[in-house]
Amino acid sequence: MAKAISSPNLYDKVALKYPIHRAFDITILVLLISLLVYRLLYISNHGFAWLLALLCETCFTFTWVLTVSSKWNPVEYKTYPERLSQKIQELPPVDIFVTTADPVLEPPILTVNTVISLLAVDYPADKLACYVSDDGCSPTTYYSLVEASKFAKLWAPFCKKHNIQVRAPFRYFSSEVPLNNSSEFQQEYNKMKDEYEELASKINDADKKSIERNLSGDFAAFSNIEGKNHPAIIKVVWENKAGISDELPHLIYISREKRPKHPHHYKAGAMNVLTRVSGMMTNAPFMLNLDCDMFVNNPKIVCHAMCLLLGSRNEMESGFVQFPQYFYDGLKDDPYGNQFEVWHKYIGNGIVGIQGPFYGGTGCFHRRKVIYGSCPRDVGIQAKSLTPVHGDLTEEQLKIFGNSKEFVRSAAHALQGKANMSPKILPNLIEAAHEVAGCGYEYGTSWGKEVGWQYGSATEDILTGLKIHARGWRSVLCTPDPRAFLGCAPRVGPISMTQQKRWATGLLEILMSERNPIIATLTARLQFRQCLAYLWILIWGLRSIPEICYAVLPAYCIITNSSFLPKAHEPAMYIHVALFLSYVIYGLLEYLETGLSIRAWWNNQRMARVNATNAWLFGVISVFLKILRISGTVFEVTQKDQSSNNGGDEGRFTFDASPIFVPGTTILLLQLTAFVMGFGGMQLPSVNDASGLGEILCSVLVVMCFWPFVKGLFGKGKYGIPLSTICKSSLLSLSFVYLVTSTSMGQL
Numbered sequence: 001m002a003k004a005i006s007s008p009n010l011y012d013k014v015a016l017k018y019p020i021h022r023a024f025d026i027t028i029l030v031l032l033i034s035l036l037v038y039r040l041l042y043i044s045n046h047g048f049a050w051l052l053a054l055l056c057e058t059c060f061t062f063t064w065v066l067t068v069s070s071k072w073n074p075v076e077y078k079t080y081p082e083r084l085s086q087k088i089q090e091l092p093p094v095d096i097f098v099t100t101a102d103p104v105l106e107p108p109i110l111t112v113n114t115v116i117s118l119l120a121v122d123y124p125a126d127k128l129a130c131y132v133s134d135d136g137c138s139p140t141t142y143y144s145l146v147e148a149s150k151f152a153k154l155w156a157p158f159c160k161k162h163n164i165q166v167r168a169p170f171r172y173f174s175s176e177v178p179l180n181n182s183s184e185f186q187q188e189y190n191k192m193k194d195e196y197e198e199l200a201s202k203i204n205d206a207d208k209k210s211i212e213r214n215l216s217g218d219f220a221a222f223s224n225i226e227g228k229n230h231p232a233i234i235k236v237v238w239e240n241k242a243g244i245s246d247e248l249p250h251l252i253y254i255s256r257e258k259r260p261k262h263p264h265h266y267k268a269g270a271m272n273v274l275t276r277v278s279g280m281m282t283n284a285p286f287m288l289n290l291d292c293d294m295f296v297n298n299p300k301i302v303c304h305a306m307c308l309l310l311g312s313r314n315e316m317e318s319g320f321v322q323f324p325q326y327f328y329d330g331l332k333d334d335p336y337g338n339q340f341e342v343w344h345k346y347i348g349n350g351i352v353g354i355q356g357p358f359y360g361g362t363g364c365f366h367r368r369k370v371i372y373g374s375c376p377r378d379v380g381i382q383a384k385s386l387t388p389v390h391g392d393l394t395e396e397q398l399k400i401f402g403n404s405k406e407f408v409r410s411a412a413h414a415l416q417g418k419a420n421m422s423p424k425i426l427p428n429l430i431e432a433a434h435e436v437a438g439c440g441y442e443y444g445t446s447w448g449k450e451v452g453w454q455y456g457s458a459t460e461d462i463l464t465g466l467k468i469h470a471r472g473w474r475s476v477l478c479t480p481d482p483r484a485f486l487g488c489a490p491r492v493g494p495i496s497m498t499q500q501k502r503w504a505t506g507l508l509e510i511l512m513s514e515r516n517p518i519i520a521t522l523t524a525r526l527q528f529r530q531c532l533a534y535l536w537i538l539i540w541g542l543r544s545i546p547e548i549c550y551a552v553l554p555a556y557c558i559i560t561n562s563s564f565l566p567k568a569h570e571p572a573m574y575i576h577v578a579l580f581l582s583y584v585i586y587g588l589l590e591y592l593e594t595g596l597s598i599r600a601w602w603n604n605q606r607m608a609r610v611n612a613t614n615a616w617l618f619g620v621i622s623v624f625l626k627i628l629r630i631s632g633t634v635f636e637v638t639q640k641d642q643s644s645n646n647g648g649d650e651g652r653f654t655f656d657a658s659p660i661f662v663p664g665t666t667i668l669l670l671q672l673t674a675f676v677m678g679f680g681g682m683q684l685p686s687v688n689d690a691s692g693l694g695e696i697l698c699s700v701l702v703v704m705c706f707w708p709f710v711k712g713l714f715g716k717g718k719y720g721i722p723l724s725t726i727c728k729s730s731l732l733s734l735s736f737v738y739l740v741t742s743t744s745m746g747q748l
């Protein structure tokens with residue numbers, strides 16, 4: 001099934017072959033095109049419903065073309081970290097960034113576990129430095145890190161000695177006691193467990209009492225400040241002064257300056273501050289970034305990444321190394337459709353075979369110089385227009401990076417790819433670091449535009465990755481076993497919807513901007529099929545419109561007694577049936593091959609409809625409000641809860657009073673109204689062709705897709721759709737019925 005297409009020593013690039021999948025891809029494409037041709041041929045015999053169906057199906061066909069192109073050449077990388085020591089004399093340094101933004105939505109104990117797991121990875125500790133950005137400016141988070149570093153001093157040697165795989169203590173201690181007979185191990189295990197429990201209880205208590213805590217001494221910087229109005233706070237929590245490889249890596253806490261009238265650009269802004277502060281302090285040529293909930297699940301991850309970063313003959317091959325975003329304690333059968341397993345396996349690997357995976361915001365190793373805007377070396381003349389930095393940096397070019405001389409010196413160093421600067425004493429650099437963490441530092445510079453994490457989209461990750469690909473870099477996906485990092489996926493309806501809405505918003509912001517992939521293909525070095533892959537994801541929000549129209553179509557047809565499908569006896573019906581069946585069989589095949597259940601397939605199908613018609617629509621609305629300058633878009637932080645069990649009803653869809661649930665409820669009520677009118681003989685007399693079995697079956701299918709909403713109509717508390725939402729939706733659907741019946745009557 002797989003053959004190696006190149007075999008440098010540290011990794012293999014393997015082309016995956018899925019002939020059956022390709023056959024399905026093409027069959028579905030051919031059927032879709034036949035459907036469009038059929039619709040066009042018979043358009044004059046039919047009414048509005050036919051035209052609308054044609055428009056929607058054209059959109060679906062376009063999306064399918066993008067999907068097929070993205071999936072067509074799947075590729076996988078295999079890495080061999082055990083060969084690193086033969087090939088590489090000295091492992092390079094890596095700066096690690098962890099972002100956290102809100103101690104309530106992101107409990108410090110989670111952030112702390114992520115940090116501890118990072119401090120304990122299998123890599124020389126003197127080559128690592130871990131920087132934590134706290135946008136919440138929370139003394140609790142700082143306190144937790146201080147305590148965590150003390151614990152990590154015991155934990156890291158314990159993990160390394162006993163070769164523990166899961167180095168996030170909350171996960172390690174929540175699973176069974178490992179079978180290891182040695183009494184020495186048992187003793188140490190019990191001791192570590194006690195130590196961890198003590199750490200956890202200290203952090204929990206601090207959580208509750210944080211307000212009362214006396215903010216003096218080391219905590220004085222946190223007194224009398226507000227979350228969104230404070231100077232920068234930078235603290236070296238732990239310094240590996242002697243540069244010893246089996247001590248702990250450096251640990252630095254950063255809360256950048258925030259002032260009310262200064263835009264802070266959310267996560268992208270935080271990442272740029274991390275980049276600059278780390279540039280002054282350790283300036284490692286590689287940077288790993290993680291969200292606060294993504295703990296390390298494979299202690300060899302840095303070595304795996306190094307195989308890809310150091311092992312390629314041309315560094316252009318690996319501008320960045322992305323690890324897939326996987327989750328722990330996922331709900332059974334993925335009821336919210338947010339675990340993306342099948343996505344990773346087929347679309348994800350497919351894009352790897354083009355110009356490389358998208359940057360996903362977490363679990364990614366970047367070359368520092370790539371973030372500083374450089375182009376791959378062999379891009380040549382064209383590079384002049386693609387990058388702000390070329391040759392030796394002149395005074396003029398240095399404005400790009402802002403006014404700090406020390407930082408500019410470090411950036412020049414990183415761009416020239418020189419060996420590390422001489423080690424520095426971190427506390428001496430704090431003052432200079434404050435300057436680059438200030439909220440005014442970026443004015444008049446290229447940060448967020450030409451260098452660093454890109455501003456202007458709630459999905460700064462996709463935008464930043466796109467910029468890198470546009471400069472001609474490729475990226476690689478690293479998929480070691482066990483999985484590299486694991487994080488939290490939302491476990492309740494409203495949170496999942498808000499996340500989907502943010503993604504749809506951010507993606508559409510990119511599509512509507514001058515940084516969109518079409519322009520990048522025309523004017524820069526984004527490959528054509530990579531552009532199609534980017535379009536595939538960027539149009540998420542826009543897909544809501546044909547999805548909603550198509551979902552309303554069956555109800556519309558039943559109410560107005562018109563049709564958008566051929567009759568059962570017409571041969572054209574076979575196109576529809578064949579399309580439906582091949583799509584279903586293909587979907588099932590993908591899920592079963594990935595080791596998932598039929599139930600998971602169905603849940604994901606259903607949630608794709610629910611997300612598209614609700615969350616994605618709101619994404620479109622917020623982008624239009626932004627374009628009209630009515631309101632800006634915001635990054636609403638996803639709540640991370642670590643609970644693995646809260647009663648028997650896990651996975652049952654939950655609602656709140658947010659308007660985000662109005663479209664779905666309205667679509668459902670419309671289908672129900674249509675049934676009542678259809679079976680109650682209240683349909684209008686037909687104009688050309690009456691509605692038939694096809695429309696009824698489609699309407700039933702829509703109701704099945706919105707089954708969580710059907711249950712929501714009758715559910716109580718968080719399981720029920722709030723009355724206000726039901727009222728709004730009833731009003732909307734009644735107006736719809738009134739409107740279509742009166743216009744249709746007018747035509748008679």
Ligand SMILES: O=c1ccn([C@@H]2O[C@H](COP(=O)(O)OP(=O)(O)O[C@H]3O[C@H](CO)[C@@H](O)[C@H](O)[C@H]3O)[C@@H](O)[C@H]2O)c(=O)[nH]1
Nearest residue numbers: 099100101135266267270291292360361362458459637638
């Ligand atoms: O003002 C902010 C807002 C967020 N964050 C951090 O950004 C990360 C991601 O936020 P989260 O709420 O977990 O968003 P998700 O939807 O789970 O994140 C996905 O989508 C984001 C883009 O929308 C990417 O940035 C993330 O890396 C990716 O995991 C977290 O560590 C936050 O602490 C900040 O540091 N500052």
Ligand SMILES: [Mn+2]
Nearest residue numbers: 291293487638
């Ligand atoms: Mn997250």
